[in-house]
Amino acid sequence: MTVFHTDRLILRPFEAGDAEELHQLINDFDVASTTLNIPYPYPEGGAAAFIARRAEIDQEGTGYTFALIDKGNHTFMGSIGMTINNNHKRAELGYWLGKRYWNQGYATEGVKRVLQFGFEKLALNKIVAAAMTKNPASSSVMKKNGMTYEGTFRQHFLKWDVYEDIAYYSLLREEYFK
Template identity: 40%
Template sequence: MGVSIQLETDRLHLKPYSVSQAEKVSELAGDKEVAATTFVPHPYTVDHAMDWIRSHEKWFDEGKAYPMAMTLKESGDLVGTMTLRIDTRHNKGELAYWVGRPFWNQGLATEAAERMIEYGFEVLNLQRIWAAALSGNPGSTKVMQKAGLSYEGTLRKDLLHRDEYKDIDVYGLIRDDLHHS
């Protein structure tokens, strides 16, 4: 992949995926518990993961999305994904992420989210960064709050998720908020 973006946090490397990670992506993202609280399709096969990873270079090149593999610095283990999807027309980004079940409740998503938010404002010069989570997903809500996003509202029955309409909670942060905190 011709993309050289690499970010780091205390415990993580955030960098573009390689196809060699497809099997691990399928294993982690394909977990029923991960699928229950995210928008990752289930079942999630290695072929799904390969197709997804192969589409990244174009997204990076076009500045549409920055899907980053979250890996532990110490072991190189894949933890999950932290993506910033860009809406160039409105100069905003949407954070989207999933974390493999073995890595839940360790603060890793928050660490990665904070770093992606910093990248979005400082490097991509975004005006706004937002994220949404299924209302029944307190883990994701906690990540958004700890990463500095504020609750903006609930969109009722906004998404069809696993054949059921679900509410989503929306969180956001605007550039002006950074100077007032």
């Protein structure tokens, strides 16, 4: 079981008991609208199903999903996930936080720890992340973590009947260890 502590956060695997708080925070138009695959409204029972599936993926070694917990009061705040392509030693990050926690540097702090895990423990070669071009906060999280803008895939995702331009950022192993 992989658990990390940063200055202000605990990153730990999801537990069945997180389902209610997860639903409360994720069932928010503003959280869902800039993500590639969070629905709104979030379905009843969706949180429990999501958590159950995370444990399976952990077992399969094709991904890790961390619950972000406030170190001070142990409140659930959001999530950072990493999907791994073992053939290419590459991972893709995704993340979200409950709206009340935005713009306080939490995503940047959590992503930094997950990048460290990916390169130092999992020996990945490349970690990428993608954001809608209309989501500067997410791009900022990547840039603040030293990731390089690779380019924009035009109209690459269909979200709620709109084709969205998606900007890709990445960090290479050789850059991380430089």
